[in-house]
Amino acid sequence: MFIHLDLVGGIAGDMFIAAVLDAWPNLTPKVFEAMHQVGLPSEWSVELISATSAGILGKRLIIAGDVDDANFSTGTFRDIRSRLLESCLPEPIIQRAVDIFYRLAEAEGVVHGKLIDAVHFHEIADWDSVCDIVGAAVALEEINCSKWSVSNIPMGSGTVNTAHGLMPVPAPATSKLLEGFIMVDDGIPGERVTPTGAAILSHISASQHSKRDTGRIIVSGHGLGTREITGAPNMLRLIAFEENVVSSTSHDEVGNITFEVDDQTGEDLAVALDILRDFEGVLDVVQYMVSGKKGRLANSVRILCDVKFIDDVIKEVFLQTTTIGLRTTISKRRVLSREDVIIGDVGAKKTLRPDGLTTVKVNMDELKLKTTKHSERSQQRNVLEGGVRDERT
Template sequence: MRTLYFDCFSGISGDMVIGALIDAGADPLQMEEELKKLNIDEEYSLSWGKVVKNGITSTKFDVILTNKSEQPHEHSHSHGHEHSHSHGHEHSHSHETEPKHSHAPHDHHGSRTYKQIVEAINEANLNESVTNMSLGIFKKIGEAEGHIHGLPLDKVHFHEVGAVDSIIDIIGAAILIDQLGIESVQSSAIPTGSGHIHIDHGVYPVPAPATLEILKGVPIASNVIRSELATPTGAAIAAVLAGKFGMLPAMTVESIGYGAGTKTFENHPNVLRIIIGEIQ
């Protein structure tokens, strides 16, 4: 059985998942084409390229929003120097262009409701497995946000999590996993980090309430790093897709991918490693 293992020794985020999948040999150009079915490609361009994180060559993936005012807080790094590594792959739309109105409904802050996201996925005519994976991950995040804010699922508004880049991260990851013919997913325990982060509602402990809610029932690894290692998007991808959490299973390894995170840590590479192989 063709299995993908998330080795989350430095946490997990949506962009790290996509970077690692590309690094393991998935085709980002095919993903870019599939994502156009969502009819929001005027709102972003994609960038990917090699970076070195503490001695490990890895792939950094970024979603660059065309309207800078829609930039969510946690992705303020998007206009960084790392795009010089993208080897000309930024071919959606230049982020200097004036964005036209997107076909998908959203308000002027770039946030979308859970209901709007579900409609966009259902109307996009993606592969059935891509649709199911994407809906499952969004439902997990939507339920967590709803639980914390005391809202029913159809009233949940996605702000940082629902901005364009997270829609791309989640659906893009589903497209690449489907493309690689993955039949089962396993994961290590998820380190969440420690300390505090600033989000829309103020200063919160790490893991943020939504991330912790998403990781109910999932083994969490202790980690002394004072930083947010698992984002809600990354946590939801692992929580929904992984059928089993634990050590690396006995497998014949076929490919390995390293996806770079944004932050750099002093003592270890901030990358997500994925290992793909056959389990007998």
């Protein structure tokens, strides 16, 4: 499984938890229980409610209580770590929560020039953020997903009020946590990524790729923020995918190289194309006769190759043939699932058809070494291939 996060509105700790619980509602009791196990007063309430933002339905996490009755001061990283280590939470959850807090403390320490243990979390709103981080740790441990990706991160704009005065968005510690991530200005103002949200992204090592991985969608969830923003829902979307979906076909992209040759002898061109067939990255080479300019017969050549080798293959084409120009395209390709197998003592290719039928093609280059007669080759081929031709998966 891999999970992609779309930061439509942005990301905060409560939005992340809400998105996870919208996708996996069965985790809600465990997340809420952990928040109380770390010391959340029983008088405080934790709710996951259905709500809408810009017409999109999702979940919103609400933690509420009387601050005067909280009997809790966030304190330093050392204080929070001690509180977590002394709790009755399972060890893996404690480790995750401590790591998220550590990343926050490390960023704050760099920004303010302090040692990590001495960092005071001014910007963490007491129980709200402690519960956000503990809840996120529980959710991450229960999901047990090691592969995460994230969309471009919205920059936001304006200022945010901190214990050190007004700061530009994103806040200094948030910027530190987001180093290496791609950020974009979508024109929507406000704080779009909180320090806790940034620390979670850092903890899960979310990657950013121009080309997403693909797979079958398992589940999705919408986590809503507490404020409304202009022009988009204040939403974090989570989509979980199943990787390596069993299918009779797979898809990728291949490079196409085509050109015509009318001034190279057939003998020399045959040698050139054999060299190209063995060149790294080349998948197939096909030639056929065409009528070229001025009615001259010419050889049209088409080469399929791995996209990442296309420049090297083009260079080799110019070295091996007399052509002085060629055409290239990138094509989408669908191929049947197949594997190399040994049948008897002969290599073969086993292919899974869309209807579940398995077919086998014996390697003729190996078969020809066993006999020089067509009739014997045909007989051996029928025997070898027939043994598995009608298998179904």
